Amino acid sequence: MSVIGTNITVSIGRKPILHGVNFAAEPGEVHAIVGPNGSGKTTLLRALTGDISANGRITLSDRSFDRKRPWEMASIRGVLPQVTVLSFPFTVIEVVRMGLEAGPHGASPEIAHQALRDVGLEGYEGRFFQELSGGEQQRAQLARVLSQVWEPVQDGAPCWLFLDEPVASLDIGHQLGVMELARRYADRGGGVIAVMHDLNLTAMFADQVTLLSKGEVAATGEVANVLTDDLLSAAYACTLRVNMAPSAGKTFLLPQTAARS
Numbered sequence: 001m002s003v004i005g006t007n008i009t010v011s012i013g014r015k016p017i018l019h020g021v022n023f024a025a026e027p028g029e030v031h032a033i034v035g036p037n038g039s040g041k042t043t044l045l046r047a048l049t050g051d052i053s054a055n056g057r058i059t060l061s062d063r064s065f066d067r068k069r070p071w072e073m074a075s076i077r078g079v080l081p082q083v084t085v086l087s088f089p090f091t092v093i094e095v096v097r098m099g100l101e102a103g104p105h106g107a108s109p110e111i112a113h114q115a116l117r118d119v120g121l122e123g124y125e126g127r128f129f130q131e132l133s134g135g136e137q138q139r140a141q142l143a144r145v146l147s148q149v150w151e152p153v154q155d156g157a158p159c160w161l162f163l164d165e166p167v168a169s170l171d172i173g174h175q176l177g178v179m180e181l182a183r184r185y186a187d188r189g190g191g192v193i194a195v196m197h198d199l200n201l202t203a204m205f206a207d208q209v210t211l212l213s214k215g216e217v218a219a220t221g222e223v224a225n226v227l228t229d230d231l232l233s234a235a236y237a238c239t240l241r242v243n244m245a246p247s248a249g250k251t252f253l254l255p256q257t258a259a260r261s
């Protein structure tokens with residue numbers, strides 16, 4: 001019931017982007033994909049969701065894409081893209097309904113309203129999406145995705161949230177709120193695969209981490225094995241120190257210098 005990508009290779013035009021990437025995520029876990037700009041995180045996520053074609057083998061809950069119809073895919077996985085542009089003046093509730101109606105829950109107004117409450121947008125239903133702030137737009141899109149795969153386990157099978165930089169334009173309070181939502185989704189049996197730039201939030205909330213560098217997997221595994229001084233400093237080409245806060249027993253990262261020493 002996992003998401004598994006084996007030997008994923010993607011080229012766009014004649015440009016090779018991913019080179020034989022192996023990836024595996026389990027339900028019940030938050031799996032973070034980290035790595036520098038241009039390392040292939042969005043491309044990997046889009047290959048895993050079937051939004052771009054890739055060589056290699058990708059299975060979602062034991063079935064390969066070519067054996068799933070689009071509506072079947074929509075009922076088991078929701079995708080939050082890195083950037084969303086809406087060309088028409090949709091209201092917030094209409095945006096959320098787009099997700100809801102793509103999933104298995106029909107037009108449940110309770111789910112739509114609860115999803116908006118969960119992302120802190122209660123009372124925004126009638127506002128125009130284009131007139132929201134950047135962070136509010138991102139949270140409205142997350143409410144859309146959450147409504148689509150509202151139940152973390154549907155008909156005995158896990159559902160999946162694929163989130164590309166879900167906290168990128170959020171303030172620290174909303175960053176924590178969204179990561180806690182992701183954590184709860186996984187704790188209730190769903191799977192979360194999230195592209196992250198914030199390594200401290202990754203250390204706090206992820207069970208597994210895949211570090212990409214130049215279209216390849218530099219490391220994958222538990223947080224403590226991937227978020228290390230050497231692996232991160234090499235991938236990001238800067239000096240980073242991974243520390244443990246003794247009182248809280250939590251990992252935190254401190255940037256040191258822009259150039260590697």
Ligand SMILES: Nc1ncnc2c1ncn2[C@@H]1O[C@H](COP(=O)(O)OP(=O)(O)OP(=O)(O)O)[C@@H](O)[C@H]1O
Pocket residue numbers: 012015017035036037038039040041042043044082
């Ligand atoms: N449509 C495209 N055409 C050409 N090159 C592309 C296209 N999409 C992505 N790329 C290239 O593929 C590489 C990986 O891009 P990708 O968007 O996966 O990176 P990323 O790790 O998500 O980066 P970021 O952290 O900046 O979002 C980059 O070098 C990018 O320029």
Ligand SMILES: [Mg+2]
Pocket residue numbers: 041042043082164
């Ligand atoms: Mg990206």
